[in-house]
Amino acid sequence: MKIAAWNVNSLRVRLPHVLDWLAREQPDVLALQETKTENANFPVAAVAGAGYRSVYSGQKTYNGVAVLSRSDMLDPVTDIEGLDDPQRRILAVTVDGVRIVDLYVPNGSEVGSDKYAYKLDWLAKVGAWLEAELARHPRLVVLGDFNIAPEDRDVHDPEAWRDKILCSGPERAAFRAWLDLGLRDTFRQFEQPEKSFSWWDYRMNGFKRNLGLRIDHILASGGLECLSCRVDTGPRGLERPSDHAPVVAELRVGAE
DNA sequence: ATGGTAGGTTTCCTA
Numbered sequence: 001m002k003i004a005a006w007n008v009n010s011l012r013v014r015l016p017h018v019l020d021w022l023a024r025e026q027p028d029v030l031a032l033q034e035t036k037t038e039n040a041n042f043p044v045a046a047v048a049g050a051g052y053r054s055v056y057s058g059q060k061t062y063n064g065v066a067v068l069s070r071s072d073m074l075d076p077v078t079d080i081e082g083l084d085d086p087q088r089r090i091l092a093v094t095v096d097g098v099r100i101v102d103l104y105v106p107n108g109s110e111v112g113s114d115k116y117a118y119k120l121d122w123l124a125k126v127g128a129w130l131e132a133e134l135a136r137h138p139r140l141v142v143l144g145d146f147n148i149a150p151e152d153r154d155v156h157d158p159e160a161w162r163d164k165i166l167c168s169g170p171e172r173a174a175f176r177a178w179l180d181l182g183l184r185d186t187f188r189q190f191e192q193p194e195k196s197f198s199w200w201d202y203r204m205n206g207f208k209r210n211l212g213l214r215i216d217h218i219l220a221s222g223g224l225e226c227l228s229c230r231v232d233t234g235p236r237g238l239e240r241p242s243d244h245a246p247v248v249a250e251l252r253v254g255a256e
Numbered sequence: 257a258t259g260g261t262a263g264g265t266t267t268c269c270t271a
Contacts, residue, residue, distance in 0.1 A: 009262075036263070
């Protein structure tokens with residue numbers, strides 16, 4: 001299964017990039033974040049024209065997640081017990097026996113802010129749900145925009161970002177706690193170029209100067225073998241790009 | 257400490 005995660009920062013604006021990328025990369029599954037599209041306006045027909053089915057959980061203006069797949073998607077879940085959240089950030093589906101959890105983790109704005117407290121609470125509650133989801137589904141993928149750079153090597157300037165949002169100790173601890181549930185960061189299973197990132201600020205020529213962070217991730221459970229994982233920086237260099245690049249992994253059902 | 261850019265039922269909010 002070739003699977004990818006991409007924060008598109010408005011699917012309406014990015015639809016041409018997404019359709020071109022699907023045609024070129026031919027993934028089995030593409031998980032989108034920040035679609036910023038109400039369900040009634042989701043571009044189902046354009047996506048179907050590219051050979052993909054759509055499942056989505058959207059809202060006006062902010063957030064929004066969707067999964068595009070060549071195969072049927074079963075048992076969609078958009079809300080979890082104990083998290084009464086109107087923000088559309090979670091979408092789980094099952095494709096070919098693999099449980100796929102598409103997440104748009106809250107940004108958190110600033111360490112110490114109300115949004116930061118919401119982020120940490122969200123991470124704890126979703127983590128508890130993932131633990132149960134892992135017990136139900138030995139073949140589990142958790143992917144999307146985590147808004148967490150797990151380690152200093154995931155940050156272009158670790159000292160400037162020290163204890164800042166996306167890099168703070170509690171955020172990194174929450175990420176590690178998710179790994180400790182039995183998930184692997186597939187990107188780090190392979191040798192990677194130095195300064196590999198998945199997001200670059202639109203400001204200050206961030207992409208051209210590679211002033212990025214690696215905050216988009218594909219985590220896989222022990223029931224899945226990962227054959228490769230990379231960031232495709234190509235779309236970030238296009239005209240009118242998303243500020244994120246797609247992360248792509250090849251998974252195979254393992255022995256477990 | 258500030259600002260730069262992008263998207264959105266836009267004159268601020270979010271990232």
